[in-house]
Amino acid sequence: MKPETIDLDALETAARQLDPDARERARLMKAVFAYADRYLESLPDQPAYFDRPDNGRALRETPIPEEGIGLDAALELLRQHVDTVGINPTSGRFLGYIPGGGLFHAALGDFLAAVTNRYAGVFFAGPGAVRIENLLIRWMARLAGYPETAAGYLAAGGSLANLTAIVTARDDRGLEGDAIARAVVYFTEHVHHSVNKALRLAGLRRLARRRIPVDTRYRMDAAALERAIEADRRAGLAPWMVIASAGTTNTGSVDPLDTIGQIAAAHGLWYHIDAAYGGFFALCEDGAALLRGMNRSDSLVMDPHKTLFLPYGTGALLVRDGQKLHAAHAAEADYLQDTYADGGDETELSPADLSPELTKHFRGLRLWLPLQVVGLAPFRAALAEKLLLARYFHERMRSVDGFEVGPAPDLSVVIYRYVPPRGDADAFNERLAEALRRDGRIFVSSTRLNGQFWLRMAAVGFRTHREDIDTAIEVLERTARRLAAL
Missing domain, CATH: 3.90.1150.170 (Aspartate Aminotransferase, domain 1)
Structure with missing residues (x-):
């Protein structure tokens, strides 16, 4: 027997630890489910904030081992230094920031998505996964009142979704070079901080930013917005985009979306709404009335990991004219030629052509499964x-x-x-x-x-x-x- 054959046999034996058999899988699942069950059952008695001065510092002294420590020991490290440190966003008494969810049905979806490892970036590679994610996008678009021309994608969160919207608007309006310094964006001081970050990342540092005053309820003053746009035009500047908030992080205020939309249309501005927090309140009667005017926007961000209670890492971007999103983000490569040759389904756009992401986790399953299991x-x-x-x-x-x-x-x-x-x-x-x-x-x-x-x-x-x-x-x-x- 050749030495390399012996080496391969030994390597295969060691590598097969990565592929446990049915008995081992059952043992692992039992331990993990027991841990999750204990965690959930103890929630009513758990604090909403763990005042731990050490902040899990012991994890820094836990090396990555050559030989594993086993699941039980690893779960104990989680219990001691992760799940009992800092804020507890799964608690009903966690009332800070805009809390996430941790919906159990969504966790089951994540588990299945990870086990099957379906790729949700390109239709050719994962047609079922892409169909599910596009179905969810079409559902959100209808909720927002968008037309059939809309497109979008499930993002990692509202920050990335805002960035993608700004890049789309930048490219659609040809905002580059010297034109950047003449362009103007309008929002209030309560706009989410990710917007300013996105403008910087999109290469728009020289853009003029107008902070529009708010009323006594911290909503954008629409009349002040129109005056600012008209003043900038008279000064020879080029009003480009207005960003409204459908639920600010600071106060939860909703800007007058419908009126702002009318102003944006009259002056030819791209109208973007950050509804990461508030958008899904359109599912209930009072919320829908307050959010009237979302349909006037050119782009819209909604975060299922906020008001659909999903785990962190689930945002969504919608663009009224999906071709503009596609034009800003589609790309080709020789090593992807098989995906083009397939032809696919012209009614199903690939998320990789609508976003910065190519390698894309099937995050849509964490939303689709709960909606199918329990309904709206x-x-x-x-x-x-x-x-x-x-x-x-x-x-x-x-x-x-x-x-x-x-x-x-x-x-x-x-x-x-x-x-x-x-x-x-x-x-x-x-x-x-x-x-x-x-x-x-x-x-x-x-x-x-x-x-x-x-x-x-x-x-x-x-x-x-x-x-x-x-x-x-x-x-x-x-x-x-x-x-x-x-």
């Missing part, structure tokens, strides 16, 4: 519940001594703060936020509005119900009183 009704109910919970929290906090609240919520974010009888309110609320993190029972985040320090309550998680809001109010009141007494 539970999602509609959960979203309507979140709108009511925000109104409930706002009304309750108005009557809690010492607290002031911001405007009535458009969606499910409420801003509020404690005003002590003496001393600096900003410093007090910073201490209050810190005390709440140390307590851990609830997690709230903070922001600054007009230079003032405010706290935020975001009711977005599908596990957040009235009892969680009641707990939050109780913890807020008692903690504030304790600090005030000091």
Whole structure:
């Protein structure tokens, strides 16, 4: 026997550890499911924030081993240093930022997508996966009121989706060279920070940015927008894009989408709406009324990992004229010639031709499976519940001594703060936020509005119900009183 044959046999024996047999798979699955089950069953008793000063530092001292430590030991590392550190976004009392979900049905979809490893970038390679993702895009487009010409893709999140929209608008309007310095984009100070980042990444640093004033409810002042556009035209500049927010991160406010759309159309601007947080509230009656005008946009971002409660890493971009998205992102390569020769299905565009991604995880399965298994009704109910919970929290906090609240919520974010009888309110609320993190029972985040320090309550998680809001109010009141007494 040749030496290389012996080497191959030994290598094959070692490599086969990567392909466990049925018995080993059953053992592994049992351990993983038991871990997940314990985690989910313990959630009601878990804090919303784990105050761990070490922040899982021991993981830095855990080397990647030559010989494995086994699943049980690896799961214990997760338990000790990942799942009990920092914020707990799966808790019903996690009320900070715009929380994600962790929907169990979606986790099953992720598991199946990972096991089958279907490729969702090119139709030739994964026609079923691409059909599912395109079906989801068409469903979202109908929800937004877009025509049949629309196209889009499932992105890794709203930041990448915003960048893709800006690149599409840049290329469609031929924005390059000296034209960049004359072009103008319009948005409010509450636009998501990913927009400014996207403008920079898209090579538009020299672009003029106009921050349009907001009204008392933190919504864009449409009249001020029109005045700014007209002033820029008179100054010889070239208004290019207006970006509206359908649910700002700061306050949950929804800009006057319909009116802004009319202004954008009248002046020939590309109209982009960041509805990453708020877009799916169109599934319920109150939300649909508030979001009227989404259909006027040229591009739209919606994040299923926010208000469809999916795991992080699930955003979506829609473009009214799908050919513009295709023109900005399609590319060819010799090593992909087989995918072109197949011919495919002209009704099914490949996500790789509509996005920056070529290698693309089948992330659509984490959305398609829950929608097929439980249907839309539970999602509609959960979203309507979140709108009511925000109104409930706002009304309750108005009557809690010492607290002031911001405007009535458009969606499910409420801003509020404690005003002590003496001393600096900003410093007090910073201490209050810190005390709440140390307590851990609830997690709230903070922001600054007009230079003032405010706290935020975001009711977005599908596990957040009235009892969680009641707990939050109780913890807020008692903690504030304790600090005030000091």
